[in-house]
Amino acid sequence: MGSEEENAVKEPLDLIRLSLDERIYVKLRHDRELRGRLHAYDQHLNMILGDVEEIVTTVEIDDETYEEIVRTTRRTVPFLFVRGDGVILVSPPLRTA
């Protein structure tokens, strides 16, 4: 297990490095989420994602019933550059390791 330290996570960005070429989940500002394959990233969390699904969540409040209507809008994008300043959270898919 000693040699694993070379590949071990030394700083938080390493957690992302381990996810290169894997599908990841990204939570963005403005109630957006992405699921796609991570091709590249940098220290700003700019990312290149492939085969991406974007989910935009909106909540409408009905004027009369005050009911919250949660809507999600999805779209797929084959190749996407994500600007890092919009990123909140990155999570790898369930790891078995």
Place this chain on the structure above:
Amino acid sequence: MSGTGEKLSGTKTPADFLKSIRGRPVVVKLNSGVDYRGVTLCFGVSSWLCACYPSSILACLDGYMNIAMEQTEEYVNGQLKNKYGDAFIRGNNVLYISTSKGTLAEGA
């Protein structure tokens, strides 16, 4: 002196606090008000350094307050919304990092 009069686990500066939270359950609150609870550990690199844990435990912290955690739960308005096996949170969103009463990784 009683326990409360002493330094909490040798905490003196913010850097020491960050070193001291390894292995502890923490609450990370974001500017947006969302809460994340998970277990964090620190690995050595540049300013935030501690011992290396060779097992599968991941989490750590860096100078930008980027934080990586394991077993992370997302709370919105106090309600559990999501669970992530691992999560990396971009530091600019972090309002605070707080320890919650949990198992202490180290003794006195």
